[in-house]
Amino acid sequence: MEVLLFGIIAEKAGMGSMGVEASSTHELIRALTARIPELEHLSYALAVDRTVVIDDRPLTGSEELALIPPFAGG
Amino acid sequence: MSEGEAHKKRDIFMEGAIPASFIGESIAKHASRTDIGAHEIFLGQVRSDAVSGTGDGSVAPTVSAIEYTAYRDMANEQMITIREEAFARWPQMTCLHVHHSQGVIKAGELCFMVFASAPHRQQAREAVAYVTDEVKKRLPIFGKEILSDTTHVWKRNT
Numbered sequence: 001m002e003v004l005l006f007g008i009i010a011e012k013a014g015m016g017s018m019g020v021e022a023s024s025t026h027e028l029i030r031a032l033t034a035r036i037p038e039l040e041h042l043s044y045a046l047a048v049d050r051t052v053v054i055d056d057r058p059l060t061g062s063e064e065l066a067l068i069p070p071f072a073g074g
Numbered sequence: 075m076s077e078g079e080a081h082k083k084r085d086i087f088m089e090g091a092i093p094a095s096f097i098g099e100s101i102a103k104h105a106s107r108t109d110i111g112a113h114e115i116f117l118g119q120v121r122s123d124a125v126s127g128t129g130d131g132s133v134a135p136t137v138s139a140i141e142y143t144a145y146r147d148m149a150n151e152q153m154i155t156i157r158e159e160a161f162a163r164w165p166q167m168t169c170l171h172v173h174h175s176q177g178v179i180k181a182g183e184l185c186f187m188v189f190a191s192a193p194h195r196q197q198a199r200e201a202v203a204y205v206t207d208e209v210k211k212r213l214p215i216f217g218k219e220i221l222s223d224t225t226h227v228w229k230r231n232t
Contacts, residue, residue: 006145007216008228043230047214050148066145066214070230073144073174073215074118074186074206 001059003032004066012038026056032067044069086153087146087176091183092117100171100189110168110191114198116206118186120179125221135221139180140229145214149174156208160190163204164197172205174215 004017013036020035022028025046033039045052047066048059059065097115104110124134153172160170168191175185188206192198210231217229 004145006143006214007218011218011228047145047148050145050151064147066148068145068148068214069216069228071211071213071215072140072217072229072231073142073149073213074210074231 001028001061001063001065003028004064006066007069007072008042009036009039009044009067009069012036012042022059024056024058025053028059028065039067042069085146085150086172086174087144087149088173089175089177091175091179091185092173092187094184096173097184097187097189100187104169104191107168107191109193111193112195112198113189113191114195114202116186116188116202117184119184120181122181123219125219125227135223135225137181137219138222139178139220140185141178141218141220141226142174142176142185143216143218144174144176149213149215152212152214153209156205156212159208160201160205164190164192164201166194166197167192167201170201170205172209174209174213178220 002017002019005013010016018035020028020031022031029046044067047068048063120140122136124136126134157170161167171189173187179185188202190198190201219227219229
């Protein structure tokens with residue numbers, strides 16, 4: 001599954017999206033942290049189908065996934 | 075009108091700074107709506123903040139520009155929700171327009187516009203204050219502050 005990356009996270013990863021395999025949201029976070037170690041020290045949220053998800057929930061692979069750092073609009 | 079307006083799907087993002095002429099034209103477009111008695115506009119401008127230095131006594135660099143990027147689909151979806159909330163809270167509001175820049179916006183240029191019109195000023199004022207705050211809180215927009223010494227820091231709303 002492909003995870004969209006934004007802002008400082010895209011900068012640290014050196015790419016705007018990353019392919020990762022995971023069957024749940026928390027597993028996805030662990031897999032991403034293994035690939036982007038800087039995530040340990042960054043603030044971010046996981047968006048599943050454009051909604052922020054905090055709890056652990058299953059992923060089917062068809063969701064739109066994104067890691068979003070703190071907002072700075074305006 | 076307001077029901078259709080509330081649910082209209084649109085892209086709030088525009089490439090580059092918001093030109094002053096764009097704001098003037100936006101106002102002019104409302105001349106035919108003679109039920110409007112009040113316009114309220116918030117404009118965000120990129121500020122040349124001094125960024126705290128390294129503590130070595132050197133002069134703190136200042137922000138020379140902000141490069142905005144966004145999770146555009148999510149931001150536009152969030153905007154639809156905020157728009158619906160605003161029309162529910164201020165049902166007399168005639169229309170609401172929101173624009174945000176993408177790309178590099180230099181200090182002194184405009185990057186954000188919230189424009190509400192209503193028969194009377196109170197609704198327009200309150201709606202603009204609400205929508206401005208909610209956009210800053212809830213839209214996934216990211217800002218890279220490009221500094222005068224060519225380094226950068228990532229902005230975050232407080």
